[in-house]
Amino acid sequence: MIKPIAFLLLVFMVLTPVPAKAQQLYQELGGREGISQLVESLILEIATDDRIIHYFADADIDRFHEMLTLHICEVTGGPCTYTGAPMPEVHRGMAISASEFNALVEDLIAAMEAEKIPVGTQNKLLAILAAMRDDVIRL
Amino acid sequence: MTRFSVVGVLLASIAVVAVPAQAGKGRLLATGGATTVEGAGGGGITPWATLSSYAEAGEWGATVAYSEAGVDDFGLQVQGVSFTYSNRIEVSYARQEFGLDTIGGELEQDIWGAKVRLAGDLVYGDMPQISIGLQHKRNQSFALPQAVGARSDSGTDYYLSAAKLWLNGPFARTWLANATVRATRANQIGLLGFGGDQGDSHELMVEAAVAMFVNRHWAIGAEYRQKPDNLSFASEHDWHDLFVAWFPNKTIGVVGAYTNLKSIAGLPDQKGWYLSLQASF
Ligand code: HEM
Numbered sequence: 001m002i003k004p005i006a007f008l009l010l011v012f013m014v015l016t017p018v019p020a021k022a023q024q025l026y027q028e029l030g031g032r033e034g035i036s037q038l039v040e041s042l043i044l045e046i047a048t049d050d051r052i053i054h055y056f057a058d059a060d061i062d063r064f065h066e067m068l069t070l071h072i073c074e075v076t077g078g079p080c081t082y083t084g085a086p087m088p089e090v091h092r093g094m095a096i097s098a099s100e101f102n103a104l105v106e107d108l109i110a111a112m113e114a115e116k117i118p119v120g121t122q123n124k125l126l127a128i129l130a131a132m133r134d135d136v137i138r139l
Numbered sequence: 140m141t142r143f144s145v146v147g148v149l150l151a152s153i154a155v156v157a158v159p160a161q162a163g164k165g166r167l168l169a170t171g172g173a174t175t176v177e178g179a180g181g182g183g184i185t186p187w188a189t190l191s192s193y194a195e196a197g198e199w200g201a202t203v204a205y206s207e208a209g210v211d212d213f214g215l216q217v218q219g220v221s222f223t224y225s226n227r228i229e230v231s232y233a234r235q236e237f238g239l240d241t242i243g244g245e246l247e248q249d250i251w252g253a254k255v256r257l258a259g260d261l262v263y264g265d266m267p268q269i270s271i272g273l274q275h276k277r278n279q280s281f282a283l284p285q286a287v288g289a290r291s292d293s294g295t296d297y298y299l300s301a302a303k304l305w306l307n308g309p310f311a312r313t314w315l316a317n318a319t320v321r322a323t324r325a326n327q328i329g330l331l332g333f334g335g336d337q338g339d340s341h342e343l344m345v346e347a348a349v350a351m352f353v354n355r356h357w358a359i360g361a362e363y364r365q366k367p368d369n370l371s372f373a374s375e376h377d378w379h380d381l382f383v384a385w386f387p388n389k390t391i392g393v394v395g396a397y398t399n400l401k402s403i404a405g406l407p408d409q410k411g412w413y414l415s416l417q418a419s420f
Binding site: 097099100102105106109119124126127 | 163165166167168195196197198226262263264305306307308310311312313353354355
């Protein structure tokens with residue numbers, strides 16, 4: 001009985017996330033330029049995604065591109081200040097479902113693949129964005 | 140096979156008729172896990188708190204699986220089918236055929252399973268996903284188990300599982316861990332019946348699994364399963380395996396494993412391979 005429990009404790013200790021160094025992820029993503037390019041790729045993915053494209057029918061895509069770039073720049077430790085509205089405010093009334101959130105995650109993964117971003121860097125960004133899910137869905 | 144097909148078609152019809160929701164695959168790749176040898180969603184030898192298929196809230200999904208294990212003196216074949224609704228409830232059926240290659244003969248077992256997610260989400264939030272489940276097992280070849288001292292030809296396992304996924308774990312890889320506590324009186328998961336001269340009541344057993352996703356499609360991992368020891372005719376051992384899993388897309392899942400089942404029915408050193416294929420709809 002002791003052996004498996006000790007084993008599990010070890011596993012949970014090893015898996016407790018270590019905070020990434022400031023700016024490191026921003027740089028891995030290629031800085032402001034790289035993030036802007038990534039968001040452009042993401043918009044192209046969303047544009048062909050029937051599961052969520054309807055949300056963006058009336059959106060100002062240039063603003064979305066600029067604001068999402070700023071937002072990702074800021075949360076990855078870059079030298080930017082996000083000037084848009086807070087996440088719950090932006091997505092309130094949209095009633096985005098858990099499935100639709102995952103659809104966007106999949107589009108982002110596809111965009112990161114298209115931009116040849118390594119899996120480790122992808123995971124760091126995904127972990128940061130995943131933590132915001134409650135501020136985005138079912139509002 | 141015919142019996143299996145009949146049950147499958149039946150379950151499928153129930154799911155289609157009774158559930159006024161869309162088939163859907165709203166969950167992320169690989170989050171349905173694989174299909175265990177007992178039919179529940181999980182790893183290979185232990186059920187996980189995850190539910191099979193890719194059904195998210197308001198969606199239903201179905202999974203069919205075929206698995207084979209070959210160790211020195213035995214061969215196991217499992218056909219399984221499961222349905223998940225709303226990432227909340229999973230219902231499963233598995234038929235096991237266990238060939239006694241050296242001794243001669245075959246053991247057969249049917250397993251009906253249900254699992255309910257109580258709380259948490261595998262991927263999102265700090266809390267692990269927690270599920271409870273049961274597996275009602277009916278041994279269909281009780282003559283041999285009875286001859287070696289098993290008390291009954293059917294039994295029910297109850298389990299509690301917790302699973303957590305870290306998108307950005309060590310080495311900037313995605314990791315998954317699952318712990319399961321099971322109350323059981325099954326001998327060799329029920330293939331040798333239930334209860335025996337050394338014990339006939341439910342005992343708590345610990346099971347664990349860890350996996351690391353090398354990338355989105357490939358994972359490697361290990362599993363452990365503690366087992367009771369109710370029959371004096373041959374001592375029963377815990378199981379271990381090391382696995383590689385491949386999820387090319389949300390339809391197909393393939394698991395290959397190296398297993399060490401130690402001694403079974405007195406025959407020592409049962410090492411070998413395990414292969415499982417599943418399709419989710
Ligand atoms: C963690 C995930 C998400 C983040 C970080 C995020 C971030 C943002 C940001 C920064 C903006 C711009 C806000 C502004 O213009 O002031 C925005 C707008 C928007 N988001 Fe999200 N979002 C996320 C998930 C989603 C999902 C899952 C959907 C839909 C499926 C969605 C739909 C939209 C739409 C439609 C707009 C445009 C609103 C408009 O301009 O009318 N977002 N999001």
